[in-house]
Amino acid sequence: MASRISVAVIGTFDTKLQEHLYLRSQILSHDSSVNVILIDAGRTATDHEAITIKQPDVLKASGYGRDDAALKSLTRGEIVKTMIDGAIPVVRQLHDRGEFHAIIGLGGSSGTSIAAAVMRQLPLTFPKLIVSTVASGDTKFYVAETDITMMYSVVDVAGLNQVLKAVVDNAAAAIVGMAKAYVARLDRGLPGDEKKVIGITMFGVTTKGADAARMWLERNGFEVCVFHATGAGGRAMERLVKEGHLRGVLDLTTTELADELVGGVFPAGSDRLTVAAKASVPQIVSVGALDMVNFGAMDTVPAQFRKRNLVEHNPSVTIMRTTSKECEGLGNVIAKRLRENITEPRLTEVWLPLRGVSMMDVEGQAFYDEAADDALFAAIRNGLKYTGIKVVEFDSDINDAEWAESMARRLAELIQLQSD
Structure with a gap:
């Protein structure tokens, strides 16, 4: 098995940093050796030592030629599209280099839209999980033909409470298990032409x-x-x-x-x-x-x-x-x-x-x-x-x-x- 398992966490940290940090802590509580890669796809740049890929880097990858201040002048929908355009190449590059083994996100409709758009670009059977406020409705827009797993958050992703903590803890355990299973499959090797x-x-x-x-x-x-x-x-x-x-x-x-x-x-x-x-x-x-x-x-x-x-x-x-x-x-x-x-x-x-x-x-x-x-x-x-x-x-x-x-x-x- 790979010497260290990595899990990517993508989200909008300007509005939901506390919740994503809690997700990170729960992933580590299930396996302290996991490398957690935090990717900020928020509207505004957020500073925190745990963030691995910061919002300006995602914005730059989108091809948006103006600064973060100009981004704020866009409509909410335009901002979401811009951050999707940046997050996709960032995450795909990490994946192509084999730098993470599962990806998870949590959020409302905008955060889910960003996370799902990124995950849809990853190969089928690569572990993908979103904890979302919209997971109990019609999810075909988010999932499409892919194998994204969606978990209903029950309450809004807006502050920590005993319900959200329990749901996030379940999700953290699930993504760690999924990452380990994926790495184990890689270690066994791909099936040959006999099948x-x-x-x-x-x-x-x-x-x-x-x-x-x-x-x-x-x-x-x-x-x-x-x-x-x-x-x-x-x-x-x-x-x-x-x-x-x-x-x-x-x-x-x-x-x-x-x-x-x-x-x-x-x-x-x-x-x-x-x-x-x-x-x-x-x-x-x-x-x-x-x-x-x-x-x-x-x-x-x-x-x-x-x-x-x-x-x-x-x-x-x-x-x-x-x-x-x-x-x-x-x-x-x-x-x-x-x-x-x-x-x-x-x-x-x-x-x-x-x-x-x-x-x-x-x-x-x-x-x-x-x-x-x-x-x-x-x-x-x-x-x-x-x-x-x-x-x-x-x-x-x-x-x-x-x-x-x-x-x-x-x-x-x-x-x-x-x-x-």
């Missing part, structure tokens, strides 16, 4: 197909990471591709594209379906759950969709059948993103299950719509003509075991093709 890691996207309505593909891959020496296609899931998979952790992708369930196009609750953004193509990572793309758009509970469905084909998937999720026009648009999106981002067409294939793109889309089920599926398939075929990207069609539905195993087998062949 080639594959990403698969899955939804409840494509689970049988995904499971059949996963089990075939596992029987044949691969390790499989399954991603729930809820927006963050697709982004997380593609981030792991970008960071070099995945050898191949079986993008079985591209339903996030439907939410992006139509306005559902699980969009993954305009970069979805571009990363593996750009990185020349072998991938098979399919059309899982493109028969549906996702909303919350039935009473949250937008008024313009209330007369559409709606199914209550569970009390929290309502799904809506995509129309032929929407499916044509989805096919165009898939073809366009692959066509415009592909670097090695031979390593990407699109597989189409002609008898249904989800368990809801097979004959006799609520979303069965042959015309809509045909519009989707035709747009993909036409959009990928002359691109070198192969389109494979199967007379089966997406959850058919033979189809799923064939995809898995072909992905393994593409990975071998890349290696040859």
Whole structure:
């Protein structure tokens, strides 16, 4: 194990120095050998002997060409953005030099915004923890596709009291343990090629197909990471591709594209379906759950969709059948993103299950719509003509075991093709 474990603490020390010093003391109480790096991303420079990286250094790294006095004239939002712009390169440089093994922050909405923006730039599986007043609400803005852990502070981070002290003490113990676990993983070394890691996207309505593909891959020496296609899931998979952790992708369930196009609750953004193509990572793309758009509970469905084909998937999720026009648009999106981002067409294939793109889309089920599926398939075929990207069609539905195993087998062949 590394001779000394280091933990970075980032915060706004002009308003919350006392609380961060207490966090520092509790980290040291759990292990006095830990090196605590205090990084000040506050609005105003604060002097204290325990601060390692001072606010003027963070401000300078932001590229803001004026002094601290001028910074005070900016709006609160502008100041937060400026300090984020400085804190990110400061922390990334420390990380790239291996100078800390976990990072923690605590604060309200502004402090959380700064800490989270910094942490989102660190690799997945690197320990990240924020004690925050906003952790009990909608945290997707802060967490996005990353593995930031958020702990609700219960009370405001505004002075020390028995409740906040107990919460901070828990957080300190957690970050020390996380840092030690991370260093232990580093000491064990990274896994070798004997475990080639594959990403698969899955939804409840494509689970049988995904499971059949996963089990075939596992029987044949691969390790499989399954991603729930809820927006963050697709982004997380593609981030792991970008960071070099995945050898191949079986993008079985591209339903996030439907939410992006139509306005559902699980969009993954305009970069979805571009990363593996750009990185020349072998991938098979399919059309899982493109028969549906996702909303919350039935009473949250937008008024313009209330007369559409709606199914209550569970009390929290309502799904809506995509129309032929929407499916044509989805096919165009898939073809366009692959066509415009592909670097090695031979390593990407699109597989189409002609008898249904989800368990809801097979004959006799609520979303069965042959015309809509045909519009989707035709747009993909036409959009990928002359691109070198192969389109494979199967007379089966997406959850058919033979189809799923064939995809898995072909992905393994593409990975071998890349290696040859």
